Amino acid sequence: MLSIILLSVSGLANLFLGFLRSNRVLLPAVMLVLAVVLAINLIGFDTGQLADWNASPYFAGMLTFDRYAQVFTTVMVLTVLLLLPFSQKFVQDGNPNLAEFYSIMLFSLVGAIMMVSYNNVLVLFLGIETLSIAMYVLAGSDKSNLRSNESALKYFLMGSFATGILLFGIALIYGATRTFDLAQMGVAVRALPAADPGMTPMLYIGILLMLIGIGFKISAAPFHFWTPDVYEGAPTVFTAFMSTVVKTAGVAGFFKLLTIAFGGDTSGFWLPTLTAMLVLTLLIGNVGAVAQTNAKRMLAYSSISHAGYLMLALVALNSETLSKTAIFFYSLAYSLSTVVSFGVLALVHDQRQRDDYDSLNGLAKTNPLLAFAMTVSMLSLAGIPLTGGFFGKFQLLSAATAEGYIGLVVFALVMSAIGIYYYLRPIIAMYMKPAEEGTAAPVPVTMLQSAVLVVLVGLIVLMGVAPGLFDGFLA
Amino acid sequence: MLTALLLILPVVAALLLHFVRGSAARALALGASLLELALAVYAAFQFNGVYSQTNPTLELKYHWLESAGIAFHIGMDGLSYLLVLLTAFLVPLILLASFRHNYDNPSAFYALVLFMQTGLIGVFVALDAFVFYFFWEVALIPIYFLAGVWGGERRVPVTLKFFLYTVIGSLLMLAGFVYLYYMTGVNGAMRSSDLDAFYNLTLSTQEQSWVFLLIFAAFAIKMPLWPLHSWQPDTYEQAPAPASMLLSGIMLKMGIYGTLRWLMPIVPQGMSVHVGWIMVLAVIGIIYGAIIAIRQRDVKRLIAFSSLSHVGLMIAGMFTLTDKGLQGTVIQMLAHGVNVVGMFFIADVIERRTGTRQIAELGGLTRRTPLLTVCFLVILLGTVALPLTNGFVGEFLLLMGVYQFNPWLGAVAGLTIIFGAVYLLRMFQRVMLGPDSSFSETITDLTGSELAVLVPLVLMVFWIGLFPGTFMHISEPAVNKLLVLINR
Structure with a gap:
């Protein structure tokens, strides 16, 4: 709760900071707030206590800040903290809307935290909306760029439809179970087929509609069509925000919903649907990424495919601890790697004004650090050992194996073999192709950005070499 | 401890190489590899032939991912030792061979060779399936860069083919290992990926046969077994000479060693099919x-x-x-x-x-x-x-x-x-x-x-x-x- 309060208040305060003549103070101020929030959450880990030092629910049981919420809040706050330095370009350009950007990011983070700490389906909806509306604005924040406008419009139109569907689903489920509370809903849903068979179709339609709504938010196929265009058009820093925080919050929130409210016998009804979505998501994400020539679009498809991998844990939700841990580990590794890859692309884009593969040519010569960081991030996304991505993938696979989904596991592995192909393409461009004419100058990187890249790479490798350090938070 | 030292020494030297240039880099690389050889020879005297709990000098185990039952377990028996010795013997020679070329950024080249040595030795000393898999892939990354950055004209498509071939194999192997790992916990026991736990598995012939195929895919590609060899001649040809030596001299033994250690004793009935x-x-x-x-x-x-x-x-x-x-x-x-x-x-x-x-x-x-x-x-x-x-x-x-x-x-x-x-x-x-x-x-x-x-x-x-x-x-x-x- 403390995280939500701090972030909301500082978001508001930040708007007023925008009145200052110089906007140089904004970035350090926002980073400081995030660091404080991160520290609060981390202290909770140490003492074995919750971030707020008590687990009692807030607002008449609508929010609970338990271990689960705390862990995912930490992941998301850390991601945003490490992502922010790549927005220094806005500061240098003297962007007049800088304060608003940062405030909107903080507000959307609040939405994301609500999505992992909700105890009531309405709060889930509120969180999703807080997050999404902020993202619509950020996607279109590059006002003079046609692509950015297109991106915002597409995201908004499709997103509001999805929200409507989600809300419709919630309404139907409420009609069937007469409650919004997650735990009570779980009890009612399990009892319903026996107690009131006439209501079951309504419940099932409601569940399906919710699957669609949340599937859209985490860009699961077949509700992924917006992703490549929106990711490509939005300013790269905000794309990174979208593909990390939104996905983590979406999957973690989804997992909570599925286990508590729709678990048990009911899962027999929606599991085949979810499995089909998973297979489709992995297929479309990986095959789609192969065909791309633009690194940013490739990462968009890759983010679709990662939604697919994460859904393995949703499908295997009966091994609850395994799945939870897997989602945590995977989303952390994925977020860190994604921040690196989009961060490097943003820096390269700032100088070279393009983000196809060829814009990375010869980067290893001009910017060894950027090239190395990008390489580690690509290997991590591909799930190669020595990086966190490998142990993330391993935990997802072992959760799925423990539930007997051997076929799915083999399919996911075949898909990640395809993944290797497109993750190697940036590496080939950086290390094995000569720089193109006019791009021989090094990409300017600030001290802060270099330091953050080193921290990010260090964390990714640490997760791959000493995974034990990140183990057991959710046991 | 000695085994761990054998693993750590090359990677430390590789990291140090980042800070030195020119002839100092050569001296450092060669010195480290010779020290490694001396250690490997010394290990022969510390060694009683069969890996077992009674020989802590060469065996080491500590928790890696405790909740999942994965331990960083390494050690050597005669089979592992001979291959470690081969690696330690060949790497100084391969480094010497590479000194004669005027490679761009030579420090990075030597560092990758040494990094590769850690990966190779790790494969030969691993006594836990995921440690094995970890080093198996770790050995692949440096050789990919060695061949891809310093190779001949057609290096980019050729190394890509090599990488894809090997990784597809490795992923199938991973599927096999995950299955075996899952089966160790099927009777309510704690899951474990330890070699001994795998040896103690009792699987039906049918299961063994599938697991054999999954894991053997990786080894067969690496060896390579006809007709999975098509990556090999191109890669050997396009890679710079030291990388060809690493690939053919040591790396292909990973496939044979893997079969001997991780396949034949674990799924013998499946294999006989x-x-x-x-x-x-x-x-x-x-x-x-x-x-x-x-x-x-x-x-x-x-x-x-x-x-x-x-x-x-x-x-x-x-x-x-x-x-x-x-x-x-x-x-x-x-x-x-x-x-x-x-x-x-x-x-x-x-x-x-x-x-x-x-x-x-x-x-x-x-x-x-x-x-x-x-x-x-x-x-x-x-x-x-x-x-x-x-x-x-x-x-x-x-x-x-x-x-x-x-x-x-x-x-x-x-x-x-x-x-x-x-x-x-x-x-x-x-x-x-x-x-x-x-x-x-x-x-x-x-x-x-x-x-x-x-x-x-x-x-x-x-x-x-x-x-x-x-x-x-x-x-x-x-x-x-x-x-x-x-x-x-």
């Missing part, structure tokens, strides 16, 4: 490699196909599951490592002097190069498996094993020696003897640093050839234990 067709493919590989080698015009490609042919014999011998076959495989792994590295080095020596690898453009090189000729001939005869050289011991045992398994296959496999003599001696004749070429008068003999690479190799050709007992003695208990596990 498949032995038949693997033997046939292996023998096809022997003949196929040899016939293609005869037709090659490029020295490096010829060596690549000859390697394919020799590996085919190792695979066939290994799957006979007799003590002769297994011991032959072990000794032949050492011999092949020594010989193929020597062959690639000599190809590189000739290419650097003449600027070509085309057999047709070479000829009559012996007159001015007595030392080169002698070294070349010794290593060549080792590869041909002439008695008293290293190739003979291994191939003799292997052929005997194959013959016991099936006389017809044995007879066909025996052609490897005849064919080998044909293509290798023909190459020697055309390159070194034969009518003079434009290089006959200008070519210079071996320099001191080149001798420093070749002399140890030549000595090793004779040592393994004359006193194979030194090495077979070390691997014998391990092989016996392996046979017990296979026949249980």
Whole structure:
């Protein structure tokens, strides 16, 4: 709760900071707030206590800040903290809307935290909306760029439809179970087929509609069509925000919903649907990424495919601890790697004004650090050992194996073999192709950005070499 | 502790190389690799042959991912030790070979070679499936960059093919390991990926057969088993000479070692279902490699196909599951490592002097190069498996094993020696003897640093050839234990 309060208040305060003549103070101020929030959450880990030092629910049981919420809040706050330095370009350009950007990011983070700490389906909806509306604005924040406008419009139109569907689903489920509370809903849903068979179709339609709504938010196929265009058009820093925080919050929130409210016998009804979505998501994400020539679009498809991998844990939700841990580990590794890859692309884009593969040519010569960081991030996304991505993938696979989904596991592995192909393409461009004419100058990187890249790479490798350090938070 | 030291030393040196340039980098790289060799030799005295709990010097275990039952468990038995020794012996020579080239950013090159050494040694000492898988992939990353950044004209598509081939194999292996790992916990026990836990599994033949196929995919690609070899000649040809040496000298042994350690004893019944067709493919590989080698015009490609042919014999011998076959495989792994590295080095020596690898453009090189000729001939005869050289011991045992398994296959496999003599001696004749070429008068003999690479190799050709007992003695208990596990 403390995280939500701090972030909301500082978001508001930040708007007023925008009145200052110089906007140089904004970035350090926002980073400081995030660091404080991160520290609060981390202290909770140490003492074995919750971030707020008590687990009692807030607002008449609508929010609970338990271990689960705390862990995912930490992941998301850390991601945003490490992502922010790549927005220094806005500061240098003297962007007049800088304060608003940062405030909107903080507000959307609040939405994301609500999505992992909700105890009531309405709060889930509120969180999703807080997050999404902020993202619509950020996607279109590059006002003079046609692509950015297109991106915002597409995201908004499709997103509001999805929200409507989600809300419709919630309404139907409420009609069937007469409650919004997650735990009570779980009890009612399990009892319903026996107690009131006439209501079951309504419940099932409601569940399906919710699957669609949340599937859209985490860009699961077949509700992924917006992703490549929106990711490509939005300013790269905000794309990174979208593909990390939104996905983590979406999957973690989804997992909570599925286990508590729709678990048990009911899962027999929606599991085949979810499995089909998973297979489709992995297929479309990986095959789609192969065909791309633009690194940013490739990462968009890759983010679709990662939604697919994460859904393995949703499908295997009966091994609850395994799945939870897997989602945590995977989303952390994925977020860190994604921040690196989009961060490097943003820096390269700032100088070279393009983000196809060829814009990375010869980067290893001009910017060894950027090239190395990008390489580690690509290997991590591909799930190669020595990086966190490998142990993330391993935990997802072992959760799925423990539930007997051997076929799915083999399919996911075949898909990640395809993944290797497109993750190697940036590496080939950086290390094995000569720089193109006019791009021989090094990409300017600030001290802060270099330091953050080193921290990010260090964390990714640490997760791959000493995974034990990140183990057991959710046991 | 010693095992851990063997793992850590190269990677530390690789990191330090980031900070030094020029001749200091060479000294550091070579020094580290020689220290590693000294450690590996020292390990021989600390060592009782079979890995077990009673020998903490060479075994090490600590929690890696405790909640999942994965431990960082490493240790050595005779089999692992011989391959660690081979790695430690070859890497200094490979580094010496790379000093002669003016590579861009040489520090990074040496660092990658040393990093690769850690990966390779890790594969050979791993006693936990995920540690094994971890190092298996770790070894792949540096060689990909070595071949991809410093390689020849067509390096980008060729290395991409190599990487994809290997990773697809590895992912299938991962699926197999995840399944075995899952099965260790099926009776409510704590899941574990330890080698011993895998040995204690009781799976149905059906399950074993599937797991065998999944895991063998990775090993068969790495070895490579015909027809999965198509990445190999291109990669050997395009990679810079030191990378070809690493690939053929050490890396392909990962596949054979993996089969011996992680496949045969874990799924013996599943394996026996498949032995038949693997033997046939292996023998096809022997003949196929040899016939293609005869037709090659490029020295490096010829060596690549000859390697394919020799590996085919190792695979066939290994799957006979007799003590002769297994011991032959072990000794032949050492011999092949020594010989193929020597062959690639000599190809590189000739290419650097003449600027070509085309057999047709070479000829009559012996007159001015007595030392080169002698070294070349010794290593060549080792590869041909002439008695008293290293190739003979291994191939003799292997052929005997194959013959016991099936006389017809044995007879066909025996052609490897005849064919080998044909293509290798023909190459020697055309390159070194034969009518003079434009290089006959200008070519210079071996320099001191080149001798420093070749002399140890030549000595090793004779040592393994004359006193194979030194090495077979070390691997014998391990092989016996392996046979017990296979026949249980």
